[in-house]
Amino acid sequence: MKALVLALLPAVALAAPPPTARRISALLIPMDQGAEGNTVKLETYMNEALEQFSGFTVKKPEDLFGMPADDEAQASLKRGGKGLEESLAAYEARDYEDAERKLRATLKELQGAAGAMKACAELCEATALYAAVLYQRGDSDEAKLNLIDLMALSPTFELNPKRYSKDFIALRANVATSRSSALRGSATVKSRPAGARVYVDGEFQGYTPMTVGPMQVGKHLLRLDRPGFRQHGELMEITPDDVEVNAELTPTSNYKKYDAQLDKVSAEIIKTETSPSAVAMGKALSIDRGLLGTVKDLGPNGTELVVGFFDLQSGKKLANRRVVLQGDEYGQAKSEMIRLVNYLVNNGLGGGEKKVKASDPLENRHGMEEWNSDDQGGRRQVTEKKIKGDPLDTVNGTEDW
Secondary structure, three states: OHHHHHHHHHHHHHHOOOOOOEEEEEEEEEOOHHHHHHHHHHHHHHHHHHOOOOOEEEOOHHHHHOOOOOHHHHHHHHHHHHHHHHHHHHHHOOOHHHHHHHHHHHHHHHHOOHHHOOOOHHHHHHHHHHHHHHHHOOOHHHHHHHHHHHHHHOOOOOOOOOOOOHHHHHHHHHHHOOOHHHOEEEEEEEEEOOOOEEEEOOEEEEEOOEEEEEEEOEEEEEEEEOOOEOOEEEEEEEOOOOEEEEEEOOEOHHHHHHHHHHHHHHHHHHHOOEOHHHHHHHHHHOOOEEEEEEEEEOHHHOEEEEEEEEEOOOOEEEEEEEEEEOOOOOOHHHHHHHHHHHHHHHHHOOOOOOOOOOOOOOOOOOOOOOOOOOOOOOOOOOOOOOOOOOOOOOOOOOOOO
16 A cells, blocks of 8 residues: 555656746835836836746736726717717718717717827827818818817828818828928926826827927827826827926725835835835735835935845845946836846745846846945945056045045
8 A cells, every 4th residue: 555655656746736936026115206206117127027037927016006997088988989970970971060069079078088098099080070070161270270180199190082072181181281280399297196107199108207299289198007096198288388297196995005004114125134014015915025125316326226035925035235226318227127136036035936048248237236235425345456566556546536
């Protein structure tokens, strides 16, 4: 009997399910208003780097806290779509008065649906149809203004020759080369909290606060996304004078609970080797490991990150690092975050996580190796071989600065 059990053991081992991948996320806590705008961007880069490791299931902040769509905008889009169908039927029946009345109501609904639109399909079609109706009713000037809005929303939008007359299509061509269509403007987009992803006419632009443009005058679709907050959208009117858009974002209930824990977590992840608050947060978010850190704006000296790699089941800090980022004009922040994640994971735990193989000779370097954790002034500790007899071996050229 004993021999039979021993004989069956290999088969049982082979039939055992594979180990569950550890759930992990990168979560950064802004320590001041200036750091708030960078937090989501840096979290995004870190989570993308984590996806390169085996043994992890990466939970992005939007997975943890949600990023619900605007229900009212969704309802407006549905009503606007139905109104567009009815307006088109009236237009094809050449009942232009009824079509104009229906299109006014349709455009109002679609303008309120900006938060639910990733492209201007329905809005562009309704704008084109409204311009055509106005043209048919003899109001060419108003038709031109709507065509300018159409070109601002989608410069490449095509007018269906089976639906629109040759004269109206020619009018659109004239408007496209007019002086008005050449006018440009910009928009400063802000949100509270900062750090929301900015999309204009469906194209990603950056993170709030930021200036978008220059772009053609007229109407543009604006959408803001920030993990843990309801999506925000609006129809933005660009003029030759720069405009400013301020959005108040609505947090989800999950984010409110997370936000209430941040003061305790931020204090512990910096000062202690074991964080009870990190354990409680990991349990609430259902994650096993975390890259938890703080972000601080140093003004002209850059942005400081203090990040720890934590086992959130025990609260133990497995590795930690401090880095200072000097801007992101050339996309260097993403490279720095990849190196930081590689350092923390590869030095924090060996068991189970495989190191990413890459051709980058700097993959294990994060650019701050010579900085110690207590460095306050940004000076680097450099060890150099001294040349015997060289009178300049202790001179660095900056003694009088």
